[in-house]
Structures are given as C-alpha cells and as structure tokens.
Amino acid sequence: MTTAAAPSETDRSAVSSADELRAILGAPSDRAVRKQLSALDVHCRAFIARSPFLVLSTANAAGVCDASPKGDVPGFVMVLDDRTLVIPDRPGNRRADSLLNILDNPHVGLLFLIPGMDETLRVNGSARIVRQEALLERMAVDGRRPQLGIEVSVEECYLHCAKAFLRSKLWDPTQHMPRSEMPSLARMIQDQIRPLHRTDAEHERVVEEHTSNIREAYCNLF
Numbered sequence: 001m002t003t004a005a006a007p008s009e010t011d012r013s014a015v016s017s018a019d020e021l022r023a024i025l026g027a028p029s030d031r032a033v034r035k036q037l038s039a040l041d042v043h044c045r046a047f048i049a050r051s052p053f054l055v056l057s058t059a060n061a062a063g064v065c066d067a068s069p070k071g072d073v074p075g076f077v078m079v080l081d082d083r084t085l086v087i088p089d090r091p092g093n094r095r096a097d098s099l100l101n102i103l104d105n106p107h108v109g110l111l112f113l114i115p116g117m118d119e120t121l122r123v124n125g126s127a128r129i130v131r132q133e134a135l136l137e138r139m140a141v142d143g144r145r146p147q148l149g150i151e152v153s154v155e156e157c158y159l160h161c162a163k164a165f166l167r168s169k170l171w172d173p174t175q176h177m178p179r180s181e182m183p184s185l186a187r188m189i190q191d192q193i194r195p196l197h198r199t200d201a202e203h204e205r206v207v208e209e210h211t212s213n214i215r216e217a218y219c220n221l222f
Contacts, residue, residue: 036158039082040123044157047121048085049075050114056087056150057109058101058127068098077112078139083154085123086130088139088146090222099148102127108152111160116171118162125155144222186210 015021037044053071070076070087078086087110089099102108106128112121128151136145169175183191190207198206 036156038154038156040079040085040154040157041082043159044121044123045079045082047114047159048077048079048112051112051121052076052115053113054087055111055113056098057111058098059105059107060101061104066097066101073141074114076139078135085152085154086135086139087150087152088136089129089148089150090146091220098150099129102129102150108150110152118165118171120160120165121157122160123152123154123157125152127152141222184211184214186214 015024040048052074053069054077056068056070057065058068059065070090072088072090076088078088080086106126108125108127110121110123110125112123130149130151131147132149135149136147139146139149165171182188184207186207190203190210194203
C-alpha cells in the first residue's frame with residue numbers, strides 16, 4: 001500500500017482560500033471599503049494634476065503581468081472627465097509591453113505618486129490605445145507630441161495610506177543610496193547579454209558605446 005507523501009512546509013504554509021486569508025487578516029474597516037470611488041472626485045483630480053510619475057500595471061490574455069513606469073512633467077496625465085484620463089506614450093525602447101498587453105486585455109491598474117507625499121492614488125479601469133490628432137497635440141511638450149495615448153476608463157479609484165512609504169523612507173534623502181553602489185545601466189545590461197566569445201577589451205568598448213547611447217537618449221526625453 002502506497003502512502004501519500006506528507007505535504008511540504010511550503011504547502012502547509014500557503015494560503016489557498018479567501019476564507020483562510022480573512023481568518024488571518026480580518027475584515028477591512030468600513031472606511032477602507034467606502035473610500036473606493038467609481039469616478040474621479042476633486043481630490044483625485046488634484047492629485048493627478050500634481051503627479052509627475054505613475055506605474056501602469058497590465059497583463060496579457062494569459063495573465064502574464066507587467067508594471068511600467070511613466071513619468072513626465074507634473075500633471076502629464078490628462079483628465080478628460082471624471083471617468084476618463086489619458087496617458088501620453090512618450091518615446092522609449094519600443095518593446096511596447098504595456099501597449100501589447102492592452103490589445104490583449106484592457107484591464108489596467110495605475111499607481112500615482114507625488115514626490116515628497118507619502119500617500120498614493122490608485123486607479124483601476126479599462127484602457128485602449130488612441131491616436132486622435134487633436135488629443136495628442138494637447139499632450140505635446142516642447143513641440144513634440146506623443147505618437148499614441150493610453151485612454152483609461154476609470155472603474156474604481158481610491159487614496160492609499162502612507163505606511164509603505166513611511167516604512168521604506170522613500171523620500172528621505174538621508175536614506176538614498178549613493179549611485180556608485182550600483183553599476184551603470186549600460187554595464188548591467190551588457191553584462192547580462194554578453195556573448196561568451198566577447199573579450200574583456202571588446203566588452204569595455206561595447207559598454208562605453210552603450211553608455212554614450214543612453215546619455216544621448218536621456219537628452220531627448222520627449
């Protein structure tokens with residue numbers, strides 16, 4: 001008679017149901033539930049108007065997720081009305097991960113940040129890729145307009161408390177890492193993709209060339 005293998009420690013410790021999760025965490029407060037809005041109110045709109053940075057979360061049809069940073073001048077996200085906003089898609093590396101995901105699966109999540117403010121704004125909804133000339137023209141910076149925009153239909157939005165930022169001390173300059181502690185972006189990427197046959201001398205040349213290309217790209221943000 002074969003005996004079933006005992007569950008591993010990982011199996012025993014994994015939470016596998018909503019009931020089990022609630023037994024551990026408890027129920028959210030009434031205020032935490034009621035703060036979720038179905039449209040952007042005056043405070044949400046004021047937050048977006050002051051935010052120079054957001055994280056856009058998407059997933060493809062298979063549920064494979066991606067989180068992409070989007071940054072620009074404060075208020076770069078255009079609020080068309082209390083249920084619609086548009087994010088300009090500025091020049092990047094042309095991977096288009098977020099855009100391709102949106103074509104597969106329109107559901108998106110946004111996290112808006114304001115430097116120096118520990119609270120954040122979360123917005124969830126459905127997105128589509130737009131290219132109306134008049135709309136793109138309104139999002140131009142220094143005469144350069146984005147090629148595309150990401151229009152989000154807001155389904156829910158709510159302000160998020162500061163605990164994560166207070167724990168991390170994200171905006172505290174005394175906690176900021178000296179940049180020299182990590183290699184340059186060019187160095188890290190080239191180390192990751194370095195062919196086995198590349199000599200050290202050739203590798204250094206490629207890293208320097210890549211560094212120069214990144215520096216040039218950083219001079220052309222829009």
